[in-house]
Amino acid sequence: MVPLPILILLGVSVSEGVDRETAQSFFGILELVIVLLGILAAALFAYLTRPSDLEQSSAELDRDG
Numbered sequence: 001m002v003p004l005p006i007l008i009l010l011g012v013s014v015s016e017g018v019d020r021e022t023a024q025s026f027f028g029i030l031e032l033v034i035v036l037l038g039i040l041a042a043a044l045f046a047y048l049t050r051p052s053d054l055e056q057s058s059a060e061l062d063r064d065g
Helices: 003-015 020-048 053-064
Strands: none
Touching: 003 020
């Protein structure tokens, strides 16, 4: 979903008179930052919501019998 708003902003900035090369490089860097932040947020979410050792051991006991 990120590329669509960036392309819209790119089109608006070019129509306002900003150099196309400058706008493309800026929004390319912006898109890269957004993607990296998304990956970081996903990793942080996975880390914070992982089951604790106690939960894992009780789940293994329930499964074994």
